[in-house]
Every structure is written in C-alpha cells, then in structure tokens.
Amino acid sequence: xxxxxxxxxxxxxxVPSLYLASGLPFYAVALIAGLMYKSMGVQNDQIAHWxxxxxxxxxxxxxxxxxxxxxxxxxxxxxxxxxxxxxxxxMVALSLQLPAYFAISIALLGVVAIAxxxxxxxxxxxxxxxxxxxQQARYAGWQGxxxxxxxxxxxxxxxxxxxxxxxxxxxxQAWTIIFAIMGILLFSLGLYNSWSxxxxxxTETKASMHSIFVTLQDVIAEFFKKPxxxxxxxxxxxxxxxxxxxxxxxxxxxxxAKNLGGLGxxxxxxxxxxxxxxxxxxxxxxxxxxxxxxxxxxxRALPWLIxxxxxxxxxFFFLSSSLPESMTVITAALAFEMFGYGFGFVGLILFIMQVxxxxxxxxxxxxxxxxxxxxxFVFFKTISGDIQVALGYKNFxxxxxxxxxxxxxxxxxxxxxxxxxxxxxxxxxxxxAPEGMAKTADA
Numbered sequence: 001x002x003x004x005x006x007x008x009x010x011x012x013x014x015v016p017s018l019y020l021a022s023g024l025p026f027y028a029v030a031l032i033a034g035l036m037y038k039s040m041g042v043q044n045d046q047i048a049h050w051x052x053x054x055x056x057x058x059x060x061x062x063x064x065x066x067x068x069x070x071x072x073x074x075x076x077x078x079x080x081x082x083x084x085x086x087x088x089x090x091m092v093a094l095s096l097q098l099p100a101y102f103a104i105s106i107a108l109l110g111v112v113a114i115a116x117x118x119x120x121x122x123x124x125x126x127x128x129x130x131x132x133x134x135q136q137a138r139y140a141g142w143q144g145x146x147x148x149x150x151x152x153x154x155x156x157x158x159x160x161x162x163x164x165x166x167x168x169x170x171x172x173q174a175w176t177i178i179f180a181i182m183g184i185l186l187f188s189l190g191l192y193n194s195w196s197x198x199x200x201x202x203t204e205t206k207a208s209m210h211s212i213f214v215t216l217q218d219v220i221a222e223f224f225k226k227p228x229x230x231x232x233x234x235x236x237x238x239x240x241x242x243x244x245x246x247x248x249x250x251x252x253x254x255x256x257a258k259n260l261g262g263l264g265x266x267x268x269x270x271x272x273x274x275x276x277x278x279x280x281x282x283x284x285x286x287x288x289x290x291x292x293x294x295x296x297x298x299x300r301a302l303p304w305l306i307x308x309x310x311x312x313x314x315x316f317f318f319l320s321s322s323l324p325e326s327m328t329v330i331t332a333a334l335a336f337e338m339f340g341y342g343f344g345f346v347g348l349i350l351f352i353m354q355v356x357x358x359x360x361x362x363x364x365x366x367x368x369x370x371x372x373x374x375x376x377f378v379f380f381k382t383i384s385g386d387i388q389v390a391l392g393y394k395n396f397x398x399x400x401x402x403x404x405x406x407x408x409x410x411x412x413x414x415x416x417x418x419x420x421x422x423x424x425x426x427x428x429x430x431x432x433a434p435e436g437m438a439k440t441a442d443a
Contacts, residue, residue: 008130011139014196016146018078018123021189023150025085025116028182029054029109032154034248036178038255039162039171039267042102048248048385050106055378057113061121062367067212074126075197079190081119086187088112093179096172130198148283155275158182163268219364226365228415232356235414236369237376238407239348242310242400243341244380249388249396250274250316250337254330258323261393263330273331278338285342292343293350299416302347303408309344310404312337317397348373355416 029051037047088111095104127143128136158178165174223229254270256262265273289308293301315333324330352369359365380403388396 008198009196011131011135012142014193014198015127015139015142017189017193017196018127019143019146020150021078021082021085021186021193022116022120022123023147024154024182024186024189025089025112025119026058026147027151027154028089028179029113029116031151031251032159032178032182033105033109035159035162035251035255035267035270036096036171036175037102038252039166039175040096040101041171043385043389044249044252045385045389046102047252048388049382051109052248052378052382052384054106054110054113055374055381057110057117058120059371059374059378061117062364062371063216064118073199074122074129075193075199077122078119078126078197079194081115081122082190082193083187085112085115085119086183086185086190088115088183089179089186090183093176093183096176096179101172126197148279151279152276153185154182156271156279157275158271159275160268160271163266163271166267219361219368222360223365223368226356226359229356231410231414232351233372235407235410236348236352236356236372237379238410239306239351240373240376241380241403241407242313243345244377245384245387245403246313246316246337246397246400247341247377248381248384249393253316253320253393256393261320263319263323265330269327273327273334274338277331277335281335281339282342285339285344286346289343289346293346298347298350298354302351303411305344305347306404306408306411307344308340309347310340310401310408312340313397313400313404317394317401320394320397355414 033054034047034051037051038044088108092105092108092112095101095108098104131139158181161181162174162178165177169177226232251270251274253262254265254274255267256264258264285308289305293305295301296304315337319330319333352373353366356369357366387399391399
C-alpha cells in the first residue's frame with residue numbers, strides 16, 4: 001500500500017477537534033441518553049436494555065474496519081461520519097416531540113453509534129498515517145484530553161444546562177435543546193475538520209480489498225489460537241461486570257425520587273457532582289493507576305487494581321443506605337467511586353495490551369481484545385436494569401460489590417505469560433491488519 005503524504009498541517013490544528021468529535025457522540029449515547037430518558041419517565045430496565053444494545057456498535061467495529069481501506073481518503077471518511085453523526089443527533093432532538101419518541105430516538109441513536117464507531121476507525125487511521133511515531137507519542141495525551149473533554153461538555157456542562165431548562169420547560173423540550181446543541185456542535189466540527197484535517201490518500205485501495213479480507217480471516221483465526229485465550233476472554237468480560245452495571249444504574253439512582261429509593265437529585269446537580277467532580281477524579285485516578293502498574297508490574301498490581309476499581313462502589317451502597325441530603329457528602333462519595341474506577345481500569349487495558357495482544361497481529365489483536373472488553377460492558381449494562389428492578393437500589397449495589405469477586409479470583413488462574421516473546425517480539429508482522437483496526441479503549 002502506497003501513501004501520498006502532502007504537507008501535513010500542524011497537529012494542534014486538527015488533533016483536538018478530531019478527538020473531541022470522537023467523544024461527543026460516544027458520551028451522547030453511553031451517558032446522556034440514559035439521563036434524558038430518565039427525565040422523560042422511561043423505566044430503568046428499558047433504558048439499560050436499549051442503550052446497552054446500541055453500544056454493540058463499538059464491540060464489532062473491528063470486523064468492518066479493514067474494508068474502510070477501500071476509501072480513497074481517510075479525511076473524507078472522518079468528515080462524512082462527523083456530519084452524519086451531527087445530523088442524526090439533530091434528528092434525535094426533533095424526535096423527542098413525537099408520540100413514538102422512544103422507538104424513533106433509539107433507532108436514531110443507533111445511527112449515531114454506528115457512525116461514531118466507524119468514525120473512530122477512520123480517525124485513528126488518519127492519525128497514524130499523518131504523523132510519525134514520535135509525533136504520535138507526543139500528541140497522544142491530547143487525544144485523551146479532548147476525548148474526555150467531550151465528557152466535561154456533555155455530562156458536565158450540557159447536563160447542568162438540561163437541569164436548568166427543566167425548571168421552566170417540559171423535559172422533552174429541555175432535552176430537545178440539549179441534543180440540538182450536540183448535533184450542531186458535531187456538525188460544526190465536521191465542517192471545521194473538512195478544512196483542518198490532513199489529506200493523506202491511499203492510492204492502491206481496490207487491489208488490496210481481497211487481501212484485506214483474507215488478512216481479517218487470519219487475524220481472527222490466530223486470535224483464537226493463542227494459548228489460554230478463552231480464559232482470558234472470560235477474565236476480560238468479567239472485569240467489567242460491576243462497572244457495566246454501576247455506570248448504567250448509578251446516574252439513574254441519583255435522579256430517582258427519594259420515595260422510590262433514589263437520591264432525588266435534579267439534573268443539574270447530577271451534572272455538577274457526577275459530570276464535573278466525578279470526571280476530574282476519574283482522570284486523576286487513571287494517571288495514578290498507570291504509574292502504580294508501572295511501578296509494581298502487571299501481575300502483582302492487577303489484584304490491587306481490581307480491588308481499587310470495585311471497592312469504591314461501596315460509595316453507592318452507602319448513598320443508597322443513608323440517602324444523605326448534603327451535596328458535599330454526595331459529591332465526595334461520587335468522586336471517590338470515580339477515582340477508583342479510573343485507577344483500576346488501567347489494569348484491564350494493560351492486560352489486553354501486554355497479555356492478549358502480543359504476537360503476529362499485535363495491533364489487530366489489541367482491537368479484538370478491546371472489542372471483547374466492550375462486549376463485557378454492554379452485556380452487564382443490558383441486564384443491569386432487570387437486576388435493579390428485581391432487587392431495589394440498596395440490594396442492587398450490594399450485588400454489584402459481589403459481582404467483582406469472580407474476576408478477582410481469576411487472577412490466580414489466568415496466564416501472564418510473555419506472549420510478546422518469540423519470532424515477532426515487540427513487533428507487528430508486515431501483514432498486520434490495516435491501521436484502522438487500532439483503537440485505544442474508550443474512556
């Protein structure tokens with residue numbers, strides 16, 4: 001495959017906007033939609049079911065990613081799917097005024113998810129094709145900063161605005177404004193990126209389509225031939241058992257009326273406590289967790305990382321048991337939970353990176369590993385509503401704590417063998433899957 005690289009604009013002109021556009025639709029689907037449906041009276045089990053199923057787009061994206069190589073321009077794909085995502089978010093806003101708003105908005109959010117997942121593939125491919133290895137490392141921090149910046153904008157700022165609007169408008173009208181803002185913002189980013197992005201082109205796409213399909217088959221076959229892979233898959237899925245449930249039901253519990261066992265917070269209070277303070281704590285925990293794992297080594301650090309990720313879930317059990325009135329107490333508890341989540345989550349990323357991915361197709365197998373990771377999140381997210389409805393909030397959060405025990409026990413049995421050693425030590429085969437299959441885990 002030959003690449004023609006015109007003069008590349010300075011990365012700070014396009015890297016921030018590229019990854020802000022990756023984060024906006026992701027958080028719109030993963031977090032904001034659930035809070036919107038809660039305000040509009042949808043039951044927890046329905047929210048969990050449908051928003052969980054929509055998340056499958058990020059699970060299976062690696063399977064269609066090689067075929068995006070048929071496009072002559074990665075820039076064209078990135079801009080196209082940003083514009084599609086922006087239009088779809090705008091249509092979600094309009095659908096909230098219709099009698100059948102739930103079914104229509106879920107279908108449109110599915111379009112947003114597919115467009116976003118496909119956009120992420122093209123965005124990563126553009127990033128890698130346009131920058132040298134040294135530049136990729138230099139601007140990797142900006143990737144994460146602006147992806148998570150979208151969380152500040154959505155779960156923090158826009159949720160706070162939604163709460164403010166709900167005081168004078170019906171929930172449907174308030175959330176119509178919020179989704180319209182997100183749609184306009186994403187569409188505007190698409191227009192900006194049509195100017196700012198580098199125009200790296202692929203000049204041999206058609207001839208490589210068959211080889212891409214053959215390589216994809218080999219990637220999948222080699223993945224499942226890895227020693228201990230099935231145990232590793234179960235471990236990865238169970239790693240997110242507690243997180244998938246609490247990240248879904250936790251925000252709904254915060255909004256639930258007190259007479260139904262919730263905290264009865266307003267939407268704007270959730271935006272401040274969970275979207276702002278919680279996100280800051282998550283980022284701090286992620287940074288410290290990385291240093292901790294580097295200092296101790298993955299095998300020794302992993303049990304502690306699992307405990308760090310799950311023990312702070314006691315915060316929700318405490319909140320559901322005591323139902324405190326003080327926003328200071330609530331915010332501190334949520335910050336504690338999110339700090340632990342960020343601190344421990346790096347263990348899963350490192351396990352996939354250092355244990356599952358190494359070998360002939362390191363990049364492609366990392367993408368498949370993160371797909372399995374997302375599958376675990378989606379599975380437990382989808383069933384969390386049924387469990388919560390059956391148990392009530394207090395017992396549900398106790399169940400979440402128990403959900404972490406299996407993966408902790410599995411650390412004694414899962415293999416930590418150095419799969420990177422051997423013929424392809426630390427390197428990818430020249431026949432590795434196309435660049436679009438590489439994607440770091442969503443924050």
